[in-house]
Amino acid sequence: MTQAKSQLISIEELIKLFVEDRKEGKKELITWFLNNVMDEEAIEQLKADKYERNNERKGYRNGYKKRKLNTVDGELILDKPDIRSGSFTTSVFDKYSTVEKALESVIVESYINGVSTRSINNVINKLGVKVSPGYVSSLNKELDIKVKEFLETRIDDKIIYLYIDASYFKIRENGKYKSMALYISIGVNSKGIRQILSMDIYNSEDEIDWNNFFYKLQERGLSGVKLVISDGHKGIMKSVKESFPGSLWQYCHFHFLKNLRKTMGKDQWKSISRIVSEALIDESLFKVAIDRMEEMHLDKAIDMFYGWYDSLYSYISFPEQHYRKIHTNNVTERLNRELKRRTRKIAAFPNNDSLMRLVVSIAIDINEEWSLRKYINMEVD
Structure with missing residues (x-):
């Protein structure tokens, strides 16, 4: 609606239009109102009404300029006053910038x-x-x-504890949908603050891909890693030993118990699960758990427990106050659940970029929240 038209149409006609066509009528009413607001602002800034002559006048009008404004009611075409040999400022567009x-x-x-x-x-x-x-x-x-920016930001703080995991999402590739692995790394720095360090998409979880993932982290400055916590995937285990020489690897207790359960029947697990869980958090009970398994002839479980022994107790090399946070990979499990919750409505992503936009946006929000408090108290004796 032009300024000329707004001067010719009466408020009664605007109200009538509003009653007849609520949507368009409302837009006309808002346009009329905001144009009048800007006219009043122009009068105040010029210290004079249209065609008014007085000694305080600070300039002259030069018609109007069309200006678009997006609102919840649609696009409005407003008439912004133009000032000759000067500038006109209005709060209308600032107010509506929200x-x-x-x-x-x-x-x-x-x-x-x-x-x-x-x-x-x-x-x-x-x-x-x-x-x-x-x-x-x-x-x-x-x-x-x-x-x-997220994938290239320098990692300046030393990362003491590094949690890693992979979660699977369906992505379209070459006209077909396939399950792809989203690699995730979460670090706890020397101040005890946790942070999602990186995410990336790979075809699977083989050693070469994990090497590449860790290499990118190290290129960004990752250093100081003393303990890596993850599930027992062979690709991860081999890559951790190669990529972080001198660091310890902790087999997440949750994942170990999950895999140990597969070696026996349901009733056997009910009988043995408690003592095994207690043995994982108290090494002195390890032999007690083994003896109980021998009584039940659980040979596969015994072999598995002995086979992973060193990696199951890596966490005890660190302060006891940290045990609860570093003997499992629960921090990445919670993140994975959040990612799955936020992507539940998506059957499959059209491409890698669409998945990365989503998960990195979530990661940035989570990192802001995590930065406000310590995850682990590093100031212990």
């Missing part, structure tokens, strides 16, 4: 929460705002920049 920010938040949050790019416009249309494909694309580019 609308544009809210709009952007909806798009980004929709993307992060698993709404496909195709569906984003449907979400935005519910706000009564039209968004160009280029705008959505620009936001995706911003997310890609965040992903790049």
Whole structure:
């Protein structure tokens, strides 16, 4: 609606339009109101009304300039006063900038929460705002920049404890959907603060891929690692020994118990599980657990317990106050559950980039939360 039109139409006509066509009528009412707000601002800044002559006048009008404003009611075309030989400032667009920010938040949050790019416009249309494909694309580019920054940021603090794991997601590749491994690393630095250090996508969990993942971390400055905690995947185990010489590796107790259970029947597990769990947190009970397994003729379980003995008790080389946090990989398990929760509505991702945008956005938010408090108290005797 032009300024000329706004001067000709009466408030009664605007109200009538609002009653007849609520959506368009509301836009006309808001446009009329905001144009009048800017006119009043112009009067205040010029110290004179239109065509008014007085000694305090600070300038002259030069018509109007069209200015678009996105609002929850749709796109408005406003008439912003133009000042000859000067500039006009208005609070209208600043006040409504929150609308544009809210709009952007909806798009980004929709993307992060698993709404496909195709569906984003449907979400935005519910706000009564039209968004160009280029705008959505620009936001995706911003997310890609965040992903790049996350994957390349220097790791300046020494990382004492390193938790690693992989979670699987379906991704489209060459026209087919396949299960891909999302590698995850979480570190606890010398101050006791935990942080998601990196995420990356690989075809599987073989030793070569884990070597590559660790190499990238070390290229970014990863150092000081004394203990690596993970499940018992052979690819991880071999790569840890090669990539972190001198460091210890801890076989996550949760995963060990899960695998140990597979060597026996349900009733046998009920009988033995408690003593085995107690033996893992009190090494003096190891022989007690072995004796009990021998009585039950659980040869596979005995071989497994002896075979992993050293890696099951690596954690006792560190302060006792840290035991509870470093004998399992629960910190990555919780992160994986959160990632799965946030991606539950997504059957499969269209490509690697779409998964990385999502998981890195989640990781950045989690890191901000984690940075506020210590995970482990490193100031112990």
